[in-house]
Amino acid sequence: MRRTIISTMMMPACLFLLVITQAHAQTSPLPSWNDGKAKQSVIDFVKRVTTKGGKEFVPVAERIAVFDNDGTLWAEQPMYFQLAFALDRVKVLASQHPEWQDKEPFASLIKGDVKGVLAGGEKALVEIIMATHAGTTTEEFDNIVRDWLASAKHPKTGRPYNEMIYQPMVELLRYLRANGFKTYIVSGGGVEFMRPWVEKAYGIPPEQVVGSTIKTKFDMRDGKPVILRLAEIDFIDDKEGKPVAINKFIGRRPIFAFGNSDGDHEMLLWTAAGRGPRFMGIVHHTDAEREWAYDRKSSVGRLDKTLDEATAKRWTVVDMKKDWKRVFAFDK
Amino acid sequence: MRRTIISTMMMPACLFLLVITQAHAQTSPLPSWNDGKAKQSVIDFVKRVTTKGGKEFVPVAERIAVFDNDGTLWAEQPMYFQLAFALDRVKVLASQHPEWQDKEPFASLIKGDVKGVLAGGEKALVEIIMATHAGTTTEEFDNIVRDWLASAKHPKTGRPYNEMIYQPMVELLRYLRANGFKTYIVSGGGVEFMRPWVEKAYGIPPEQVVGSTIKTKFDMRDGKPVILRLAEIDFIDDKEGKPVAINKFIGRRPIFAFGNSDGDHEMLLWTAAGRGPRFMGIVHHTDAEREWAYDRKSSVGRLDKTLDEATAKRWTVVDMKKDWKRVFAFDK
Numbered sequence: 135m136r137r138t139i140i141s142t143m144m145m146p147a148c149l150f151l152l153v154i155t156q157a158h159a160q161t162s163p164l165p166s167w168n169d170g171k172a173k174q175s176v177i178d179f180v181k182r183v184t185t186k187g188g189k190e191f192v193p194v195a196e197r198i199a200v201f202d203n204d205g206t207l208w209a210e211q212p213m214y215f216q217l218a219f220a221l222d223r224v225k226v227l228a229s230q231h232p233e234w235q236d237k238e239p240f241a242s243l244i245k246g247d248v249k250g251v252l253a254g255g256e257k258a259l260v261e262i263i264m265a266t267h268a269g270t271t272t273e274e275f276d277n278i279v280r281d282w283l284a285s286a287k288h289p290k291t292g293r294p295y296n297e298m299i300y301q302p303m304v305e306l307l308r309y310l311r312a313n314g315f316k317t318y319i320v321s322g323g324g325v326e327f328m329r330p331w332v333e334k335a336y337g338i339p340p341e342q343v344v345g346s347t348i349k350t351k352f353d354m355r356d357g358k359p360v361i362l363r364l365a366e367i368d369f370i371d372d373k374e375g376k377p378v379a380i381n382k383f384i385g386r387r388p389i390f391a392f393g394n395s396d397g398d399h400e401m402l403l404w405t406a407a408g409r410g411p412r413f414m415g416i417v418h419h420t421d422a423e424r425e426w427a428y429d430r431k432s433s434v435g436r437l438d439k440t441l442d443e444a445t446a447k448r449w450t451v452v453d454m455k456k457d458w459k460r461v462f463a464f465d466k
Numbered sequence: 467m468r469r470t471i472i473s474t475m476m477m478p479a480c481l482f483l484l485v486i487t488q489a490h491a492q493t494s495p496l497p498s499w500n501d502g503k504a505k506q507s508v509i510d511f512v513k514r515v516t517t518k519g520g521k522e523f524v525p526v527a528e529r530i531a532v533f534d535n536d537g538t539l540w541a542e543q544p545m546y547f548q549l550a551f552a553l554d555r556v557k558v559l560a561s562q563h564p565e566w567q568d569k570e571p572f573a574s575l576i577k578g579d580v581k582g583v584l585a586g587g588e589k590a591l592v593e594i595i596m597a598t599h600a601g602t603t604t605e606e607f608d609n610i611v612r613d614w615l616a617s618a619k620h621p622k623t624g625r626p627y628n629e630m631i632y633q634p635m636v637e638l639l640r641y642l643r644a645n646g647f648k649t650y651i652v653s654g655g656g657v658e659f660m661r662p663w664v665e666k667a668y669g670i671p672p673e674q675v676v677g678s679t680i681k682t683k684f685d686m687r688d689g690k691p692v693i694l695r696l697a698e699i700d701f702i703d704d705k706e707g708k709p710v711a712i713n714k715f716i717g718r719r720p721i722f723a724f725g726n727s728d729g730d731h732e733m734l735l736w737t738a739a740g741r742g743p744r745f746m747g748i749v750h751h752t753d754a755e756r757e758w759a760y761d762r763k764s765s766v767g768r769l770d771k772t773l774d775e776a777t778a779k780r781w782t783v784v785d786m787k788k789d790w791k792r793v794f795a796f797d798k
Contacts (some may be wrong), residue, residue, distance in 0.1 A: 136591060195671060272713055316673075329717045340650075340717030347714060352706035359735045361713050374684035381604055381693050382679060383715060385661045385672030400684055403691045416543055 135401035163309045163326075165459075169243055172415075172457040175450045176306065179413045180313050183389065190411045192389060194314040198389035200380060200401065201307070203321035203328065205299040205435040206394045206417050207298040207336060209288075211426040213248075213434060215295045217259070219282050221248065225268035231265075240265070257408055260367070267324060268348055268365035271355075275363055281328045293464060296331045301463045303392075307336050314443075315390065320344045322372035326363075344383045346371045372397045389413065390427050395435040400450065402440065414449040416440065421455035424465060477725075481514045482638065495641045497791075498634040504747075504789045505783045508638065511745045512645050515721065520742045526646040526722055531722035532712060533639070535653035535677075537767040538749050539668060540631040541620075543758040548659050549591070553580065553616050555598035563597075572597070592699070600680055600697035602688075603659060605766075607695055611662045614631060624795060628663045633795045635724075639680065641667050645733045647722065652676045652712055653731055656703035658695075675716045678703045704729045709736035721745065727767040734772065734781070746781040748772065753787035756797060 167173040183192040197278045204210040224234070224243050234240035239258035242250030251258055270278065283296050293332065301423065317338055319328060325345035331336050347368040350361050371379045377400050380388065391398070391405035394417040402414045419428050429437040444451050454461065499505040515524040521530040523720045536542040556566070556575050566572035571590035574582030583590055615628050623630065649670055657677035664670050679700040679711060682693050694703040709732050712720065723730075723737035729758045734746045751760050751768065759782065775784050786793065 200674075246568060285486065325714070333527075341530075341715070341716060350710050350713060352709045352736070359709065359732065359739050377684045377693060378682050378693065381682060382657070383673070385657065385675060400691065404684070407691050 159302045164302065164305050166305055168459055170339070170457055172450050172452045175311075176413070176415070177208075179390070179411065180213065180310070181270065183226055183360075183411050185312050196386065196389065197310075197313070197315040197382060198386050199307075199315045199387040200312050200318045200320045200344075200384075200388040200392070200405070200432070201303070202395070202398045203319050203323055203332075204394075204395040205419065206300075206392055206398075207307075207319070208295075209425060209427070210435050212289065214323070215298070216251060216323050217262075217320075218286065218295070219327065220262050220266040222282060223278070224262060227266065243334065243356070244464060247458045248417060264365040267327075268363045270363055271360040272326060272350065272359070272363060275326055276330050277325055283331055290447070291464075296335050298462060299335050299459075300312075300417075301460050302458045304336060304463075305390075307338070310390065311337065316342065317386060318344060318380075318388075320376050320401060322346055322370065322375075324348070342361075343372060344379045346375075373402045376401035377464065380404065381460075389416070392417065394419065395437050396440045397435075399440045399443070402443075406447070406449075413449070414444070415464050416444045416449060417449045418451050418453055420453050421458075423455075427455075467781050469651065472764070475663075480494045483547075495638050495644075497639075498637055500789055500791055502789055504782050504784045508641075508745070508747075509658045511766060512642070515743050516645050520594075524742065528718065528721065529645070529647040530641050530716060530718050530720040531639075531647045531652065532650045532720045532724070532737070533635070534725040534730045534733070535651050535655055535664075538632075538724055538730075538753065539635050539639075539658070540627070540768050541652070541757060543619065543760070546655070547620075547630070548655050550595075550618065550627070551611070551659065552594050552598040553583070554590075554618055555610070556594060556612060559598065567669060590729065594679075596697040596738070599659075600695045601690040602695055604682065604695060605692070607658055608662050611659055615663055622691075623794075623796075625794075629796060630669050630792075630794060631667050633792050634751075634790045636668060636795075642722065643669065649673045649676065650676060650712075650716060650720075652703065652733060654678055654707075656680070676703060676711050678707075706732045708733035712736065723747070724749065725772070726751065727769050728772045729767075731772045731775070734775075736767065738779070738781075746779070747777045748781060748783045750783050750785055752785050753790075753793065757785075759787075780785070 163177065164173055182188060182190040185191055185195065201207055204214055221243060224240060228234055228244050234244060239254045239262060262418055272429055283294060286295060287293065288295055288298055305344045310317055319332060319338055319342065321328065323345050325347050326345050328345055329340040332343055333340065349364040349366040349368045351364055353360055353362050369375065376398065380401065387408040388405045388409065389411065390413040391402050392415040406412050406414050419426055421427060428435065429441060495509065496505055496662055507552065514520060514522040515521055515529065519740055524627050533539055536546055546729045553575060556572060560566055560576050566576060571594060572585045615626060618627060619625065620630055642649055651664060651670055651674065653660065655677050657675055657679055659677050660677055661672040664675055665672065681696040681698045681700045683696055685694050701707065710731065719740040720737045721740065721743065722745040723734050724747040725734055738744050751758055753759060760767065761773060
């Protein structure tokens with residue numbers, strides 16, 4: 135009993151020191167961001183919702199922040215990285231599928247003709263995704279993704295794909311979490327393609343990854359339960375699918391959302407329409423030198439109506455070239 | 467800088483005091499449990515996985531615990547409480563549906579003939595669920611559930627349904643969380659039927675509720691985004707659906723699982739088949755006086771093959787009558 139009394143008496147001192155440490159750590163958040171409107175809008179928002187007694191204070195439990203992945207947390211050029219994975223995977227699997235030599239879209243792909251593959255449109259892509267993402271257990275697929283990341287290199291930088299993550303966004307995620315936010319990915323990418331690596335890359339655990347899914351099935355194999363990945367789309371987490379998935383998986387409306395393309399439009403609208411303080415942000419790809427410059431006319435990550443909306447509604451638009459000191463951690 | 471040094475120097479003292487406080491709080495966990503094998507098995511397991519340097523230590527991030535809801539965290543007799551909600555809802559909606567007077571299963575239900583309704587089997591139930599759970603926005607449905615809980619009373623105890631929660635299980639959830647576990651509900655019940663009340667009842671936030679879902683759709687209504695609940699089943703989170711949903715929503719295999727019926731069999735198997743220490747528990751309804759006594763032959767919450775399996779594999783079987791000092795918080 136005496137010990138409890140002592141510890142209770144000491145508690146205010148401990149809390150006081152913790153507060154000081156935290157305050158100190160917060161004097162220089164977001165080191166890879168240049169000073170400017172974008173950085174300041176983030177810091178101001180966090181201050182408003184975390185100031186106890188302030189009229190815009192938001193309890194910790196409600197500090198939900200959602201981030202698109204492709205083009206928002208990591209790069210997406212010259213093609214979505216998950217597509218690069220699928221194309222590499224077709225090559226690996228080709229020896230087990232002699233029929234692919236004469237069958238599109240596989241025949242073009244095996245010859246290295248990516249343009250021929252993409253000419254097949256969405257149907258071709260779905261066929262490739264199903265052939266490369268299904269037919270394994272969930273554990274096997276997890277290992278396949280890890281192995282690919284350990285060997286594949288990005289065609290422009292020569293870096294592993296999981297190093298093509300935006301250092302300023304990694305800092306933003308960390309800064310939000312240090313201020314009591316729960317950070318989620320809400321991506322059109324496959325959940326099980328992301329989960330093996332996002333925890334290390336972004337500090338986001340598997341249970342905070344929302345994405346597209348294929349159907350799966352519980353089965354017993356040699357007396358051991360497994361989950362099999364089936365060649366059937368379950369849910370596409372893009373556009374109007376994003377608020378639907380946020381509602382289904384998280385069950386709370388975010389107060390903070392970041393995207394980079396028209397695929398994030400509905401997620402941003404859904405976030406904006408809640409009560410109380412809101413933050414909506416867009417990563418605008420403006421840096422042809424350190425990354426890529428693209429927006430309204432890009433086939434990957436098109437940012438058109440959402441850029442107009444962001445401007446009209448004064449959402450935060452990050453000008454990558456101007457606002458970021460560094461893009462990738464491996465930049466000088 | 468000086469402040470940081472001071473706080474760093476003081477940190478070990480703070481941590482030491484926190485440890486003492488925690489150790490003290492842990493001397494009497496689970497006050498509503500009688501001493502015995504069931505209680506001891508929980509305490510032993512938690513000690514094994516939280517002992518630093520121990521060979522069975524599990525990092526905090528992997529301490530995932532999943533709980534069935536109906537019959538495991540709250541009662542489920544004389545019928546699933548969500549069904550009671552649906553039946554009450556039919557009565558409320560009947561005035562807007564004159565055609566229900568002559569249409570089964572609604573006609574029986576409006577007359578108060580629940581047996582007649584149940585005679586219609588699963589088809590009748592699905593019709594009732596769709597008529598009562600769809601056709602609103604998610605926000606409207608949230609309010610409907612809250613209003614029902616505020617007025618409806620359990621037929622046997624006269625208590626609000628959200629007071630029919632098992633006090634020993636509430637303590638178990640709290641004890642696990644105090645030891646770094648993340649506690650989830652994985653229930654056959656509807657996610658959006660549970661989310662409005664489980665945080666207050668169990669301390670489980672909306673984003674840690676996995677359950678059955680109907681399809682939903684994003685829409686704009688008077689310029690405002692809404693999510694509409696559609697009259698179409700999306701996913702039934704029962705039996706082999708439970709491991710599938712755990713994989714999809716959580717993306718980690720639990721190390722701790724608690725259920726009470728054959729609907730939890732696959733979830734328990736999936737938990738048991740992981741590497742390292744595992745805890746599988748069953749609530750066995752043996753207390754006809756304070757609660758209900760039922761198992762192998764019950765139409766609600768049947769516990770048959772899972773009871774055999776639990777015995778054979780030495781999973782923890784909680785004998786409600788023997789192991790629990792109190793069942794509900796309102797018991798003496």
